[in-house]
Amino acid sequence: MKKKKISNNNLKSLDTTLNNSNLEYSNITIIQQNLLKWYNKNKRDLPFRKDKNPYKIWVSEIMLQQTRVSAMLSSYYNFIKELPDISSLANASEEKVISLWKGLGYYSRVKNLKKGAEYILDNCKGVFPKELDICLMIPGIGSYTANAILSISFNLPFAVLDGNVKRVLSRLFLYENNISLNSSHNELQILANKLLNKEEPGDHNQAMMELGALICTPFPNCNTCPLVTECISYKNGMQNFIPIIKKEDNRISIELRFYLLKNRNNKLLIYTDKNRRFFKTIPSLPFLIFGKSLSVKYEEPNKFRNDFLNSIKSTPRYLKKKHSITNHDITLSYIMETIDDFSVFPNDSIFIKLEELEENFPSSIAKKLLKEIIEDSLF
Ligand code: SF4
Missing domain, CATH: 1.10.340.30 (Hypothetical protein; domain 2)
Known part of the structure; x- marks a missing residue:
C-alpha cells in the first residue's frame, strides 16, 4: 500500500x-x-x-x-x-x-x-x-x-x-x-x-x-x-502514536495549608482576599502557600497571612490525596485552632458551621477537606 x-x-x-x-x-x-x-x-x-x-x-x-x-x-x-x-x-x-x-x-x-x-x-x-x-x-x-x-x-x-x-x-x-x-x-x-x-x-x-x-x-x-x-x-499503523503531545515541564509543586480557626461557638472563619493566589473571588478558609522558589510577587503579602497565620506553629495534618489547579501540583494540609483574639481577623470575616463549609467555600478542595476532617473525627 x-x-x-x-x-x-x-x-x-x-x-x-x-x-x-x-x-x-x-x-x-x-x-x-x-x-x-x-x-x-x-x-x-x-x-x-x-x-x-x-x-x-x-x-x-x-x-x-x-x-x-x-x-x-x-x-x-x-x-x-x-x-x-x-x-x-x-x-x-x-x-x-x-x-x-x-x-x-x-x-x-x-x-x-x-x-x-x-x-x-x-x-x-x-x-x-x-x-x-x-x-x-x-x-x-x-x-x-x-x-x-x-x-x-x-x-x-x-x-x-x-x-x-x-x-x-x-x-x-x-x-x-x-x-x-x-x-x-x-x-x-x-x-x-x-x-x-x-x-x-x-x-x-x-x-x-x-x-x-x-x-x-x-x-x-x-x-x-x-x-x-x-x-x-x-x-501507516501510527494511530496509537499520534498526536504527539510534549508539554513544557512548567509544573509547580506547592503545599496549601488551610487554617480551621474556630471561635468559641465552634464556628469557622472564612473570608475573601483579592490579593491571594487562589480563590481570589470566593470566600475560603484562610490558607498559606508553601513551596520552593515562591517569590513575593507570587502572592501579595498582608498582615493577617504573613504575621498571624505564620505565627501558628501547630503540626499540620496532611491529606492523602493530591490536588491540582492549573499547573500546580498541590499537597493539602490543615491546622485546627481555637482563637480568642479576633482583632487580627480581616474585616470581611464571617463564621460558619463546619457543615456549611462546602456551600460557603464552593470548591472541590472544600469537599476534600471536609471529608478528611470528618474521617479524622477532629471537629
Ligand atoms: S479512530 Fe481515529 S485513528 Fe482510528 S481510523 Fe478513525 S480517525 Fe483514524
Missing part, C-alpha cells in the same frame, strides 16, 4: 499540499460525507443540541471546558431552568450564578459568562451577535467558543478546534508536530478550515467533536471508525 503522509514541512502551504495530491479534495469530500452519515446515526441525545439557541450552546460550551458531558448535565439543566436566557443571566446576582455553577469548579468561567451576558444586553440589545468580530469582543468568548456558537446556532462556516478535534485531525492527516505548540494550533486550524463542510458546518463541527469523544479517543477504536479508509495514521 502506498504510504500517504504530511511531513512537518509541507503544512506551510496546505493548498500546495492538497494540490500535490497527498491529500486530495476527493478525500475531503468522502471524509465529510462519511462523518456526517455516522454522526446522524450515532450522535448522543444531548439537551443543548435540541434547539440551536446560541445562549444554550454558549452555556454548554463553557461548562464543557474542563468538564465531561456526564459530569455537567445536571448542572446544565439546573442553570438553564433558573436562567433561561441572556437577560436573566445578566440580571442575576453573582451569588446566584456562582451557586448554580457549584460542582463545576473554575468559577472565573461563570463570572465571565455573566459579564458576557451583560455585554450583549448593553451592546447588542440582548441578542447574540452573528458576526465573528463582534462575538470575539464579548468577555469570556475566544475563537473556539465563537466558532462553536456561530456554526452550531447559525450554520456559519467557522471550524472548531478543541482537544478532541486536534486529536482526530492529527491522526487523519498524520500530523507529526507537537500539538501543544502554538504554531501547531495554527496549522491544525488551517486543516480544520479546509476540512469543514461548508454546507453543514454546525453538524460537521459537532461530528468531529463527537468522533473524538466516542471513537477517536486516546486509545482509538479504529474498527468502528467511519473515517478508517481515509485515515493516514491508520494506514
Whole structure:
C-alpha cells in the first residue's frame, strides 16, 4: 500500500499540499460525507443540541471546558431552568450564578459568562451577535467558543478546534508536530478550515467533536471508525502514536495549608482576599502557600497571612490525596485552632458551621477537606 503522509514541512502551504495530491479534495469530500452519515446515526441525545439557541450552546460550551458531558448535565439543566436566557443571566446576582455553577469548579468561567451576558444586553440589545468580530469582543468568548456558537446556532462556516478535534485531525492527516505548540494550533486550524463542510458546518463541527469523544479517543477504536479508509495514521499503523503531545515541564509543586480557626461557638472563619493566589473571588478558609522558589510577587503579602497565620506553629495534618489547579501540583494540609483574639481577623470575616463549609467555600478542595476532617473525627 502506498504510504500517504504530511511531513512537518509541507503544512506551510496546505493548498500546495492538497494540490500535490497527498491529500486530495476527493478525500475531503468522502471524509465529510462519511462523518456526517455516522454522526446522524450515532450522535448522543444531548439537551443543548435540541434547539440551536446560541445562549444554550454558549452555556454548554463553557461548562464543557474542563468538564465531561456526564459530569455537567445536571448542572446544565439546573442553570438553564433558573436562567433561561441572556437577560436573566445578566440580571442575576453573582451569588446566584456562582451557586448554580457549584460542582463545576473554575468559577472565573461563570463570572465571565455573566459579564458576557451583560455585554450583549448593553451592546447588542440582548441578542447574540452573528458576526465573528463582534462575538470575539464579548468577555469570556475566544475563537473556539465563537466558532462553536456561530456554526452550531447559525450554520456559519467557522471550524472548531478543541482537544478532541486536534486529536482526530492529527491522526487523519498524520500530523507529526507537537500539538501543544502554538504554531501547531495554527496549522491544525488551517486543516480544520479546509476540512469543514461548508454546507453543514454546525453538524460537521459537532461530528468531529463527537468522533473524538466516542471513537477517536486516546486509545482509538479504529474498527468502528467511519473515517478508517481515509485515515493516514491508520494506514501507516501510527494511530496509537499520534498526536504527539510534549508539554513544557512548567509544573509547580506547592503545599496549601488551610487554617480551621474556630471561635468559641465552634464556628469557622472564612473570608475573601483579592490579593491571594487562589480563590481570589470566593470566600475560603484562610490558607498559606508553601513551596520552593515562591517569590513575593507570587502572592501579595498582608498582615493577617504573613504575621498571624505564620505565627501558628501547630503540626499540620496532611491529606492523602493530591490536588491540582492549573499547573500546580498541590499537597493539602490543615491546622485546627481555637482563637480568642479576633482583632487580627480581616474585616470581611464571617463564621460558619463546619457543615456549611462546602456551600460557603464552593470548591472541590472544600469537599476534600471536609471529608478528611470528618474521617479524622477532629471537629
Ligand atoms: S481510523 Fe482510528 S485513528 Fe483514524 S480517525 Fe478513525 S479512530 Fe481515529
